[in-house]
Amino acid sequence: MLPVYVVLFQLGSIFSDFEIIMKIAGLLFIVSFVRQHIPDRPLLSNVVILGLSSFLLFDVWKIFGSALFLYLLVSFGVLHLLVDLSFLNAFQRRPSHEDMQREQARQRAEREREMEEAREQGYEVPRRGNEEEYGYDGYGEGEDESGHSHKFMQGAAKARQAHGGASHASSGKHGNLSNVSAQMIQRIMQQRGGGGHR
């Protein structure tokens, strides 16, 4: 146990010595600051230096010492290092093939989940393998900003015409195809937080 005590004692003395060095550096910063701002009145500047030193170096030394340490680190350019780390990580990274595949799979799963929810709520939604009738393949090609497929809209219009127009045959339990698709799209947009059709 004795070597451990010796090491801890030496570490403690190192920290206390570093604290003395930091206090002297803090005193120098205070002197420089005060003399820079009160250059013409030596007596007043000495009084201000004494007051500031006794307050900052003894009363609130824990806060002032931490701030001084951070200031020294920043002035030595350590902040540069953090900025470089974040920039190199966030902005200079190119997408790899695996990342793109994972992103596509995630979008596909999300879209199928939304379709499944709409189907459970009673809307008529094309299933995979049956999407030729509606011209929708379910994979987001030609999507607009809200994620809805132009191809799907065109296919729905085509199907509407094939069934005899919007006011004709009902194709779901909630009404005709145009109402169903409009309600479904509105619901999806509400779920995504984009509001409904206005």
Added chain:
Amino acid sequence: MTHNQERGNLIIGTLLVILGLALVPFIIKLVFPQIDLIYKVVLIFAIYSFVTQMLQNNSTLSLLITGILVYFMVFKYGDIFTSLWFLSIIFTYVGGTLLVTSARDFFGFGGEEGGHGMHPPR
């Protein structure tokens, strides 16, 4: 390997590069022991110029404070402050960019493609 792991690797790599740079003065001292004297003289001049610049005059007080700082920073913990002085020069003049890019591109920390790749999907 996830994005966070890559970033963690890059941070660890940068810290290792900094640690390696801090060891450079020791290695030079092992090869040329006489350079220790030069380190000490340079540190004393740096401390003296810092103190006189801060006190804005050259008086007995500046000599006293310089003496205290020289005792601690040059003679008692000379090796530590030599490394810190070396690192401060590198950070000031070269910048941290070289350290981070060397950790990534030269030593290969931060992912297989050198840390490239977009943010992975949620």
